[in-house]
Amino acid sequence: MRDVRSALCIALDGTDLEWIEATARTVAPHAGWLKVGLEGFTAHGPDLVRRVGQLGSRIFLDLKLHDIPATVSRAAANCAVSGADMFNVHAGGGAAMLRAAVEGARSAATSQPPKVLAVTVLTSLDHQALSELGLPIAPDELVVRWARMAQSCGLDGVVASAKEAPLVRRACGPEFLIVTPGIRPAWAAGDDQKRIVTPAAAIADGADVLVIGRPVTRADDPAAAAQRILQEMSEGASAS
Ligand code: C5P
Numbered sequence: 001m002r003d004v005r006s007a008l009c010i011a012l013d014g015t016d017l018e019w020i021e022a023t024a025r026t027v028a029p030h031a032g033w034l035k036v037g038l039e040g041f042t043a044h045g046p047d048l049v050r051r052v053g054q055l056g057s058r059i060f061l062d063l064k065l066h067d068i069p070a071t072v073s074r075a076a077a078n079c080a081v082s083g084a085d086m087f088n089v090h091a092g093g094g095a096a097m098l099r100a101a102v103e104g105a106r107s108a109a110t111s112q113p114p115k116v117l118a119v120t121v122l123t124s125l126d127h128q129a130l131s132e133l134g135l136p137i138a139p140d141e142l143v144v145r146w147a148r149m150a151q152s153c154g155l156d157g158v159v160a161s162a163k164e165a166p167l168v169r170r171a172c173g174p175e176f177l178i179v180t181p182g183i184r185p186a187w188a189a190g191d192d193q194k195r196i197v198t199p200a201a202a203i204a205d206g207a208d209v210l211v212i213g214r215p216v217t218r219a220d221d222p223a224a225a226a227q228r229i230l231q232e233m234s235e236g237a238s239a240s
Pocket of ligand 1: 011013037122123124159181182183191193211212213214215
């Protein structure tokens, strides 16, 4: 039986430090991963990674780095020093930048280096938006192309929509991590997410880690909501 707890990542999206820490304490027993994103990081800096990291779950630092290779290399080193277990960069930064991220993380890690993920095509970009950017290619084709590039540059995996997980899995094999946001249980509001997928379907489609925020963190009972999602993930694992 697959350990679905290690496949659940709760996004701690908020600015208020007390709220972030209280929510993290409540959900940590139910989630293998906690995600610190731009909102919390720009308010509280690397110290937030250290504080939340003390709760026992692994930390996904979601800063989506995108800059010249030298800058990304040093920022990646800082991510490793902060104690993050995983962080991400934009695949669109190009192969040299992706390699620099991996090298930066490895150079600074004192023990196990953090996993490095590439954000493929943002789920907010459709075919038309890609054409406007001068990329006349279907989003799912670009996801696969960038996932392959990230893998060849030594990255551990990608952030992608669960809808693209089967394509990425076929292209990149069983060891490549697929981390998927845009997850919504049938009983939760969609919020601003578009192309949403249920927890069971995401697991059945081959996602390794599901990133879920508001359905848990804004629920009346976040621990119960996380438990309900774990149950659904188990059902998806049994069906796959
Ligand atoms: O609250 P919700 O479940 O929508 O949170 C989703 C999290 O995943 C947010 O932290 C958001 O930044 C992140 N994310 C996303 N869609 C992407 C990439 C990341 O929602 N395509």
